[in-house]
Amino acid sequence: MDVINLSAKFARFDKLWSPKVIAALNGQLVKVAKLKGGFIWHRHEQQDELFLVVRGRLRIDLRDRVLELGEGDLAVIPAGVEHRPVAAEETWVVLLEPADTLNTGDVRDEHTLDQLEWI
Amino acid sequence: MDVINLSAKFARFDKLWSPKVIAALNGQLVKVAKLKGGFIWHRHEQQDELFLVVRGRLRIDLRDRVLELGEGDLAVIPAGVEHRPVAAEETWVVLLEPADTLNTGDVRDEHTLDQLEWI
Numbered sequence: 120m121d122v123i124n125l126s127a128k129f130a131r132f133d134k135l136w137s138p139k140v141i142a143a144l145n146g147q148l149v150k151v152a153k154l155k156g157g158f159i160w161h162r163h164e165q166q167d168e169l170f171l172v173v174r175g176r177l178r179i180d181l182r183d184r185v186l187e188l189g190e191g192d193l194a195v196i197p198a199g200v201e202h203r204p205v206a207a208e209e210t211w212v213v214l215l216e217p218a219d220t221l222n223t224g225d226v227r228d229e230h231t232l233d234q235l236e237w238i
Numbered sequence: 239m240d241v242i243n244l245s246a247k248f249a250r251f252d253k254l255w256s257p258k259v260i261a262a263l264n265g266q267l268v269k270v271a272k273l274k275g276g277f278i279w280h281r282h283e284q285q286d287e288l289f290l291v292v293r294g295r296l297r298i299d300l301r302d303r304v305l306e307l308g309e310g311d312l313a314v315i316p317a318g319v320e321h322r323p324v325a326a327e328e329t330w331v332v333l334l335e336p337a338d339t340l341n342t343g344d345v346r347d348e349h350t351l352d353q354l355e356w357i
Contacts, residue, residue, distance in 0.1 A: 122307055145335070
């Protein structure tokens with residue numbers, strides 16, 4: 120049971136699109152990630168996913184519209200909803216999702232991370 | 239599925255120690271609260287609880303030690319652990335906890351909120 124500083128956690132890695140786990144509660148994981156560019160379209164069949172932007176700007180493309188998040192904005196993508204995160208500039212986000220969430224959801228390709236790293 | 243701005247949510251209420259729900263995912267609720275002064279000692283038997291400080295400073299007394307959180311700090315209080323939040327100045331926090339979490343945990347007194355308000 121420690122105090123976790125978000126800035127200190129973000130300072131510990133540079134790799135883009137590679138979420139790191141910083142906390143766990145109630146079967147959920149809190150992760151931090153640095154994003155730049157566009158990710159793949161995917162959906163999480165069973166897991167709702169929360170994005171909170173702490174630096175930069177995040178666009179989340181949905182099939183029927185677009186969400187635009189700035190600093191201090193959050194959004195929840197419900198289970199089953201296809202989405203594609205896109206960051207024009209390097210953007211830092213906090214993610215919250217169930218522990219069994221795969222980063223690429225229903226897609227398996229070179230972006231898929233099977234091992235979760237705690238920092 | 240909307241973009242939720244934290245500052246805008248905090249601007250919508252003034253009442254201290256009265257968490258408001260801003261989002262739900264995977265059976266958990268995301269809440270915002272304004273704290274000042276000391277709360278009661280309590281524990282949540284089944285629910286882990288996350289505190290993220292977005293403004294001010296939060297002390298969380300535990301029976302064997304004290305956690306000191308500043309802006310950008312978070313901590314998870316595991317289920318069953320007695321705790322008492324204390325804020326010397328007005329402090330704004332984001333909470334994450336299961337939907338069935340009672341604010342006063344195992345205690346029922348004048349601080350207990352049986353109705354959750356969405357904002």
